[in-house]
Amino acid sequence: MPSFLPQYPLEPNPLLLFGFLLLAGVIGGEVVQRVLAVPRIVGYVVIGLLLGAGGLNVLDARLTREAWIFVELALGLLLFELGRRLDFTWLKRDAWLAATGVLESALTFWLLFFVLTLFDVSPLYAAVASAIGIATSPAVVMVVAQELRAEGQVTERALNLTAMNSVISFVVVTMLLAGVHHEYRADWGTVVLHPLYLLLGSALLGLLASVLVVGFARWLGKSGREHFVMTLSMIVVTIGAARLFELSVVLALLSFGVLSRNLDRRHDLMPFDPGRLGQMFVVVLFVVSGASLRVEDLVAGGTLAVVFVLTRFVAKSLGVMSFTRFSGVRPGTAGMLCLALTPMSALAISMVRGTTELYPEFGTKLGAIVLSAVLILELLGPIAVDFALRRAGEAVAGQKPSV
Amino acid sequence: MSSSELEFSSSAGATMGVELELQLLNSRDYNLARDAADLLGLLGKTGHPGAVKPEITESMVELNSSVHTSHESLVRELQVLRDAVADAAEQLNLRISGGGSHAFHDWSDRRIFPTERFQQLLKVYGYLAKQFTIFGQHVHVGCPDGDAAIYLTHMFSRYVPHFIALSASSPFQQGSDTSYQSSRLNTVSAFPLSGQIPFVQTWREFTDYFERMRSLGIVESMKDFYWDIRPKPEYGTVEVRVFDTPLTVERAALLGAYVQTLARYMLTERPRTPSRDVYEFYRYNRFQACRYGLEGSLIDAYTERRLSLQEDILATLQIIAPHATAIGAEAALQELAAGVEEGYSDAGWLRQVYGERKSFNDVARLQSELWMGRTKVHA
Numbered sequence: 033m034p035s036f037l038p039q040y041p042l043e044p045n046p047l048l049l050f051g052f053l054l055l056a057g058v059i060g061g062e063v064v065q066r067v068l069a070v071p072r073i074v075g076y077v078v079i080g081l082l083l084g085a086g087g088l089n090v091l092d093a094r095l096t097r098e099a100w101i102f103v104e105l106a107l108g109l110l111l112f113e114l115g116r117r118l119d120f121t122w123l124k125r126d127a128w129l130a131a132t133g134v135l136e137s138a139l140t141f142w143l144l145f146f147v148l149t150l151f152d153v154s155p156l157y158a159a160v161a162s163a164i165g166i167a168t169s170p171a172v173v174m175v176v177a178q179e180l181r182a183e184g185q186v187t188e189r190a191l192n193l194t195a196m197n198s199v200i201s202f203v204v205v206t207m208l209l210a211g212v213h214h215e216y217r218a219d220w221g222t223v224v225l226h227p228l229y230l231l232l233g234s235a236l237l238g239l240l241a242s243v244l245v246v247g248f249a250r251w252l253g254k255s256g257r258e259h260f261v262m263t264l265s266m267i268v269v270t271i272g273a274a275r276l277f278e279l280s281v282v283l284a285l286l287s288f289g290v291l292s293r294n295l296d297r298r299h300d301l302m303p304f305d306p307g308r309l310g311q312m313f314v315v316v317l318f319v320v321s322g323a324s325l326r327v328e329d330l331v332a333g334g335t336l337a338v339v340f341v342l343t344r345f346v347a348k349s350l351g352v353m354s355f356t357r358f359s360g361v362r363p364g365t366a367g368m369l370c371l372a373l374t375p376m377s378a379l380a381i382s383m384v385r386g387t388t389e390l391y392p393e394f395g396t397k398l399g400a401i402v403l404s405a406v407l408i409l410e411l412l413g414p415i416a417v418d419f420a421l422r423r424a425g426e427a428v429a430g431q432k433p434s435v
Numbered sequence: 436m437s438s439s440e441l442e443f444s445s446s447a448g449a450t451m452g453v454e455l456e457l458q459l460l461n462s463r464d465y466n467l468a469r470d471a472a473d474l475l476g477l478l479g480k481t482g483h484p485g486a487v488k489p490e491i492t493e494s495m496v497e498l499n500s501s502v503h504t505s506h507e508s509l510v511r512e513l514q515v516l517r518d519a520v521a522d523a524a525e526q527l528n529l530r531i532s533g534g535g536s537h538a539f540h541d542w543s544d545r546r547i548f549p550t551e552r553f554q555q556l557l558k559v560y561g562y563l564a565k566q567f568t569i570f571g572q573h574v575h576v577g578c579p580d581g582d583a584a585i586y587l588t589h590m591f592s593r594y595v596p597h598f599i600a601l602s603a604s605s606p607f608q609q610g611s612d613t614s615y616q617s618s619r620l621n622t623v624s625a626f627p628l629s630g631q632i633p634f635v636q637t638w639r640e641f642t643d644y645f646e647r648m649r650s651l652g653i654v655e656s657m658k659d660f661y662w663d664i665r666p667k668p669e670y671g672t673v674e675v676r677v678f679d680t681p682l683t684v685e686r687a688a689l690l691g692a693y694v695q696t697l698a699r700y701m702l703t704e705r706p707r708t709p710s711r712d713v714y715e716f717y718r719y720n721r722f723q724a725c726r727y728g729l730e731g732s733l734i735d736a737y738t739e740r741r742l743s744l745q746e747d748i749l750a751t752l753q754i755i756a757p758h759a760t761a762i763g764a765e766a767a768l769q770e771l772a773a774g775v776e777e778g779y780s781d782a783g784w785l786r787q788v789y790g791e792r793k794s795f796n797d798v799a800r801l802q803s804e805l806w807m808g809r810t811k812v813h814a
Binding site: 117119184185302303359426428 | 525794
């Protein structure tokens with residue numbers, strides 16, 4: 033063979049991978065949406081499942097791992113936006129909303145923990161799985177809301193509750209890391225310091241990024257295009273820095289979002305809307321998260337997964353139903369909120385992956401409990417949010433069925 | 436529709452009431468929100484004076500004051516009402532704002548409030564109904580009878596440029612500076628039943644006209660006329676509708692006091708007789724006020740001279756001063772005059788904010804903080 037020809041086996045490069053994922057997602061999403069009339073993101077997940085290790089194995093475990101960086105980028109973007117939605121002044125004005133967030137998170141953790149131990153899951157696994165269960169998928173809620181151009185009390189409250197339970201979930205999971213380290217006989221320094229390093233380090237990174245972004249924004253003056261590029265680059269740099277320092281992308285970007293809004297007293301930073309660029313990453317996000325799940329896990333852990341999903345729904349609904357009416361919203365809002373908080377997706381997968389990187393054996397067992405539930409909710413969650421926002425009358429009228 | 440709709444209920448002279456159409460904003464980027472129904476639901480549970488009602492799109496609410504005889508009681512009630520609405524809005528993470536237009540919303544995003552009347556308007560007027568997301572103040576003044584109401588309507592027509600210039604607060608539309616002080620009225624003019632009352636002289640003539648229009652199926656009720664000034668028989672009032680909603684309730688009350696005092700002057704002194712000539716120059720004068728505000732000029736139909744709008748307002752305030760004293764509106768009109776002398780307008784304030792901040796989001800935010808009483812800037 034002449035040396036200028038490509039050598040066999042052909043080595044896929046990241047660009048080819050990214051483009052392929054996008055293309056597969058867009059085409060697959062459209063097909064699934066036309067055939068089943070469900071939100072497109074369900075289609076992306078289905079394509080991921082089909083291409084992934086559990087399906088045709090086009091995206092094998094190694095490629096999925098490589099593609100995970102795109103998930104982190106997409107998730108980072110979404111978490112930044114979600115963080116900017118979390119409004120402390122609102123939580124002060126409507127204390128019942130804050131109370132709802134705390135109550136539904138606490139109930140979800142304890143009820144899941146109780147039920148999982150009933151099913152003979154050992155306490156440490158049950159605790160970490162329950163902590164992961166606290167979080168609603170920010171990606172699903174945000175993407176469905178954006179695609180429906182939904183606006184209103186259900187949408188705004190669902191997003192704020194999602195931001196709250198994502199933070200709480202992440203903090204609890206990180207604290208439980210101490211238990212996992214202890215289980216694997218790590219030294220006391222690691223047991224204590226690793227969770228602290230993750231929490232404080234990531235929060236500090238978020239703080240640094242928001243101080244910088246607000247400073248740059250002031251210096252640039254009010255120019256939409258410059259603010260957009262600058263904010264986007266700060267997001268990417270922050271994601272990269274979080275990886276560099278072995279910190280949490282999730283917490284760093286959430287705190288970046290929250291602080292960049294709540295510390296920007298003079299409103300120097302203009303509203304950030306990733307628009308179509310964001311949609312592109314969303315496609316890849318859902319295809320890859322679909323590819324990292326396997327249908328056969330569902331067969332193995334099916335009962336437990338169903339129990340997990342139902343318990344979580346009951347716990348969240350109890351929390352939401354108890355307090356929401358005191359916020360003075362219209363009757364029916366609470367019910368729609370319960371549905372809107374059901375999704376689990378890439379955030380949960382990424383938390384499982386976090387433990388797998390530390391202790392592969394622990395991560396695999398944890399995955400068996402959590403990931404089959406995630407699989408169910410990857411498919412049902414978007415449909416639930418879509419239904420809730422439409423039913424609440426918050427989707428833009430005249431929109432065709434589903435996203 | 437029964438003919439009782441056209442029976443003019445008599446009101447005590449020189450009473451007034453105010454309606455304010457307000458903007459509902461989100462607190463994220465200060466674009467228009469769509470939560471009118473939730474806000475009205477929450478306000479229904481809390482006690483407040485006056486009334487709060489839905490308007491044509493879900494991004495608007497309307498505040499109604501009660502009937503007042505003095506500026507002082509009006510402003511006090513409006514402040515209480517404003518605080519109630521502002522508190523309820525904040526509980527839902529919304530903001531409320533004055534001003535005749537929203538600086539950067541996209542009219543095609545608007546949704547019509549789901550009542551039969553508003554849906555019907557969408558069906559008849561198409562996109563105009565959504566573009567009607569503009570915000571006006573209506574001032575009602577009491578009249579003893581229908582003939583007086585017709586007289587007052589014609590008399591007020593000469594002063595329409597005053598009302599426009601004093602309230603102008605819609606310099607921006609759809610993310611651009613329109614170069615107008617009040618761009619809102621251009622939107623109103625697109626409606627086929629906008630304009631002015633025909634040149635009738637008595638209530639009898641007016642009801643004949645109305646019946647003719649109704650029998651031809653052009654209108655169903657008085658509500659279908661989008662006139663700048665129209666009699667409101669069931670309230671026993673004349674309603675001035677050309678005001679942009681000012682940036683504060685305090686300024687809204689000042690405008691109320693001006694209309695009230697002017698009405699008292701007209702109805703007690705009857706200084707002039709209605710003139711068809713007023714309508715000859717009407718649209719030109721109205722344009723001048725919309726475009727240039729206080730710096731515009733006005734053709735006076737009675738003298739056929741070109742006057743400076745600013746000077747004409749100041750002169751009018753002098754003439755009606757004794758009536759202001761009689762109804763306790765002296766201080767209010769002095770405050771109004773001071774603003775006119777220094778050339779103040781809400782539109783100017785908005786342009787100044789945009790000049791400083793270079794962002795329409797910031798304009799909308801500061802506008803809402805001003806209306807909600809969270810910052811003290813200008814009455």
